[in-house]
Amino acid sequence: xxxxxxxxxxxxxxxxxxxxxxxxTGLAQSGKKTVVIDFDVGLRNLDLIMGVxxxxxxxxxxxxxxxxxxxxxxxxxxxxxxxxxxxxxxTRDKDALTKEGVATVIEELSKDFDYILCDSPAGxxxxxxxxxxxxxxxxxxxxxxxxxxxxxxxxxxxLQSKSKRAEEKKDPVKEHLLVTRYDPNRVEKxxxxxxxxxxxxxxxxxxxxxxxxxxVLKASNTGNPVILDEPSPAGQAYKDAVARFLGEDRKMxxxxxxxxxxxxxxxxxxxx
Amino acid sequence: MNWLHxxxxxxxxxxxxxxxxxxxxxxxxxxxxxxxxxEDFLPKLQREIVELVARHVSIDPExxxxxxxxxxxxxxxxxxxxxxGPEPARRVS
Numbered sequence: 398x399x400x401x402x403x404x405x406x407x408x409x410x411x412x413x414x415x416x417x418x419x420x421x422t423g424l425a426q427s428g429k430k431t432v433v434i435d436f437d438v439g440l441r442n443l444d445l446i447m448g449v450x451x452x453x454x455x456x457x458x459x460x461x462x463x464x465x466x467x468x469x470x471x472x473x474x475x476x477x478x479x480x481x482x483x484x485x486x487x488t489r490d491k492d493a494l495t496k497e498g499v500a501t502v503i504e505e506l507s508k509d510f511d512y513i514l515c516d517s518p519a520g521x522x523x524x525x526x527x528x529x530x531x532x533x534x535x536x537x538x539x540x541x542x543x544x545x546x547x548x549x550x551x552x553x554x555x556l557q558s559k560s561k562r563a564e565e566k567k568d569p570v571k572e573h574l575l576v577t578r579y580d581p582n583r584v585e586k587x588x589x590x591x592x593x594x595x596x597x598x599x600x601x602x603x604x605x606x607x608x609x610x611x612x613v614l615k616a617s618n619t620g621n622p623v624i625l626d627e628p629s630p631a632g633q634a635y636k637d638a639v640a641r642f643l644g645e646d647r648k649m650x651x652x653x654x655x656x657x658x659x660x661x662x663x664x665x666x667x668x669x
Numbered sequence: 670m671n672w673l674h675x676x677x678x679x680x681x682x683x684x685x686x687x688x689x690x691x692x693x694x695x696x697x698x699x700x701x702x703x704x705x706x707x708e709d710f711l712p713k714l715q716r717e718i719v720e721l722v723a724r725h726v727s728i729d730p731e732x733x734x735x736x737x738x739x740x741x742x743x744x745x746x747x748x749x750x751x752x753x754g755p756e757p758a759r760r761v762s
Contacts, residue, residue, distance in 0.1 A: 543690050550698050554705050587685020594691045598698060 399507040402514050403532040403570075405556075407548030409519030411540045412577040415613055416635075417516035418446045419624040420536065423639030425480035426624075429511040432471065434483040434502075436528035437518035438494055441485035447474070448620025449482055458486035461498030467505050476625065481510070491524045503531050521555055530561050534571040536604060540578045541590040549574075549599055573604035575638060580609045585654035592652055605638025607631050608651040700739050711735060715748070722750050729753065 404417040414435075421433035435443035438458060444450040449472045455465035460483075467483075474480035483502075486493060506513050517528035529535060535556050539549040556570045557563055563570070576595060583589040596603055612629030616622060624639070626632040630651050637647045715735045722728055732751035738744065 543694055546694055547697065547701075550701070554702070558705075584687070586683070587687050588683070590687050590690050594687070598691070598694050 399510050399513050400533050401503060401531045402512060402534045402536060403517055403529040404514060404536045404538060405517040405525065405529055405552050406538040406545065407519070407521060407525075407552040408540075408545045411538050411545050412607070412613075413519070413538050414442050414446050414516055415617065415623060416536065416538050416575055416577065416607070417443060417514055418622040419632075419635040420639060420642075421482075421512075421514045422474075422477055422480060422622040423624045423635055424512050424514075424642075425474070425477040427639065427643060428479060429643075430479050430509065431512045431514065432481040432483060432506055432510045433514040433516060434506075435485035435516050436494070436524050437516065438485045438489060438491045438524055439487065440518065441487050443482065443516050444472075444484045445620060446617055447482050447622060449474070449484075450620070453484045456484045456486040457499075457502060458489045458493040460502055461495065462493065467502065476621075491518075491522070494524065494527050496527060496530065499527050499531065521552065525552075526555070526559060529556055529570075530559070532556070532560055532570050533562070534573065536573045536575050537599070537601065538575050538577055539595060539599070541576060541580075541584070541592075541595060543590075546590070546595060546598055553599065553601065572601040573642070574599055574601045575604050575607065577607040578609045579606050579652065581652060581654040592649075603649070604641055605634055606649055606652050607634045607638070696739060700744075711737065718748055718750070726752055 402420075404413050404420065406413050414437075417433055421431050425431040433443065433447075434457060435441050436457075437443070441456070444453050452472050455470035457470065459465040460467050460470050470483055472482045472484065474482065483506075503513060515528040515532065518524040529552075537549050537552060539545050553572060556572065560570050562568065574596065576592060579592065580589055584591050592603070592606060608630045610623075610629055610631035612626045612631050613623050616626055616631075623629065623631045624635040627636075634651055637650060640647050715733060718735075719728070719730050719733050723730070728750055734747075734749045734751075736747045736749075738747070
């Protein structure tokens with residue numbers, strides 16, 4: 398039976414799609430059969446971040462409305478062969494998604510995949526609710542910033558009350574915190590919420606910390622999930638997070654301030 | 670710019686703002702987590718208070734003001750009911 402994982406945040410622009418793409422790729426690299434679904438109907442972007450935008454023929458709405466078979470809509474990744482992408486529709490509105498329709502799609506995907514990742518749209522409207530409804534586990538993406546932390550708390554409340562597991566009074570959705578765009582230098586200066594503070598407030602287990610990194614923009618420019626940029630700090634941090642998700646014990650990295658040495662202070666080095 | 674910074678003994682320290690962020694979040698979330706469970710009780714409370722007061726004195730329901738100030742340890746709910754003043758000109762005894 399496949400595990401359904403929602404990548405969610407409430408707030409927009411915090412890195413849900415970047416994290417979904419990286420995480421799905423990482424799971425697939427570990428040999429797990431993984432499919433990542435874009436739930437942002439009308440504003441799809443996972444296809445671009447994954448670099449498959451020119452291969453989209455059918456989408457999840459076509460599948461739900463019976464216009465295409467699931468196998469026709471799934472895009473097999475060319476870099477990692479255990480990875481598939483199910484794009485969202487760009488032209489239809491979000492009412493095209495129905496609970497029954499999504500249930501059928503997830504049920505069918507469960508037969509062939511180990512992990513089904515649902516990339517949620519921002520907000521707490523229909524699309525976001527459907528993305529989290531079937532979840533067994535949730536990755537809550539949070540920036541070290543007040544509005545993002547507040548919205549994450551809100552979405553945790555929604556997970557605990559409106560998910561299928563909550564409605565059916567089963568074991569609750571397993572929650573993971575993924576802090577993105579973390580900048581230890583600004584934390585050191587007292588300009589940014591500390592990791593401990595965010596954990597203190599949200600009180601869910603920490604899965605990983607992704608440092609603010611230039612490689613994330615470079616990755617989206619070229620349509621390669623940042624986890625494939627192996628030397629980059631963000632790529633390594635995502636690799637760590639995936640390993641932890643799969644049960645490995647790995648120390649948090651990129652969370653501490655590196656004091657600049659004499660030369661970098663003098664000439665102004667910038668972290669990549 | 671960087672070499673100038675180097676010669677400055679200590680950069681002017683900007684006051685840390687992160688602790689404020691944490692404190693504000695803790696306060697707002699403490700309240701939001703409580704209200705998540707129940708419905709928004711303020712409108713109902715206001716209506717019931719107006720009804721209660723109106724049973725004893727005649728008041729203008731428009732002139733009732735309910736305000737809530739949320740703090741870390743203490744929240745205050747203030748309800749101001751404006752009572753009509755005497756109208757000596759029209760009063761015939």
